[in-house]
Structure formats: C-alpha cells, structure tokens
Amino acid sequence: MIHTLSQYITNYLIKHKIIDQETEIYEYGFELMISTWIGTILVLIIGSFTNHFLDAVIYECVFRFTRIYTGGYHCKTYTKCILSYVFFFIIFIFLFPYFSNISFYSILAVCLLNLLIVMLLCPVDHQNKRLLEDEKRRFKKKSIFRMFILDLVIILLPILNINRIVIILYSIIVIDTLIFLGYLENRFL
Numbered sequence: 001m002i003h004t005l006s007q008y009i010t011n012y013l014i015k016h017k018i019i020d021q022e023t024e025i026y027e028y029g030f031e032l033m034i035s036t037w038i039g040t041i042l043v044l045i046i047g048s049f050t051n052h053f054l055d056a057v058i059y060e061c062v063f064r065f066t067r068i069y070t071g072g073y074h075c076k077t078y079t080k081c082i083l084s085y086v087f088f089f090i091i092f093i094f095l096f097p098y099f100s101n102i103s104f105y106s107i108l109a110v111c112l113l114n115l116l117i118v119m120l121l122c123p124v125d126h127q128n129k130r131l132l133e134d135e136k137r138r139f140k141k142k143s144i145f146r147m148f149i150l151d152l153v154i155i156l157l158p159i160l161n162i163n164r165i166v167i168i169l170y171s172i173i174v175i176d177t178l179i180f181l182g183y184l185e186n187r188f189l
Helices: 001-014 023-049 053-070 080-098 104-121 131-160 165-188
Strands: none
Touching: 001 023, 023 053, 023 080, 053 080, 053 131, 053 165, 080 165, 104 131, 104 165, 131 165
C-alpha cells in the first residue's frame, strides 16, 4: 500500500513536470514520509483516545528530534516499523501509572546512561545506508548535543515541577534500546 501510494504520487508529480525522472529516489522518499505520517497519526489518535495526547506529541517530538542523528535498529518493513513505533507508545500508556514516583537519582542515572550510550555507540548506521566518516563525526556531535539538551530538560523539569518528565524519559529509554539493538545487529549480523 505505501509503495503503491508513493508510486502514484511520484508519477503524478512527473506527469505534471513538478519533479524530474529520478523515480526511485522520489518513491523512496515518499515511502518514508507516508510511513512516518501513518505512525505519527496513529500515535496521536491513540494518545487522544487514552487521555495521553500531550504525551503522544512529546513522544513524537523526542523521536523526531533525536533518531535522525542517533540511528539505531530499523525494522525490515514499513508495517513492522509503524507497528513497533505504535506498540512502544501503547506500552508507555500501560506503564504510565507505575512511573509516578520516580526518584531524582533514578532520573539522573537514566540521563547519564543515555549520554554514555550516545557517546559510545552513536551514530548507528544501517546496512542499507552506511555513513561516511565525515557524516559519522557530524552525526555523533549532533546526537550528543541533542541528547544532552533532552537530558538537561529532563533534569530541570522536576525542579520546575512539570510532570511531563515521564514520557521524555521513556522515549529516551526506547531510543537507547533501539541504538543498542542497532549496534548489536551491525556487529553480529
């Protein structure tokens, strides 16, 4: 479905002379866009039906803010990618009540572990898109900077008495898990 829709959009744009003939590149780009939008819309819908809409928006923002530079595990199909993205959010909804009394030291430990994982493993490239050495250096700097910003936000939120720390913390744990799984996949497969 995603591939067919991306072909349709690409052919339409070529027919109307909006883009040139490099169909494979455009089709791939539209597939990524469509897949991303489907996952985003599903998470936002689930968030709104479960009274976690703001959490869904934050989850989405944290993922978009970090994953572009950190890399990590990628599913083999768009369907699996969308389902896993949505599944991780659904897990958060079920775990949310258990995160209410998280200590500052636990938060600090997760933030420090997060920075360590990013500094040691990022960026994690994918076998279908290997990064050049220059790209790796740039992506590493950007991923460390972005995670440092998120960790700083996480540490400051309890001081400001803002209760949205849990979804940011959870999102970072999921991203760290994907970084680690992507690293293992590259190393052993």
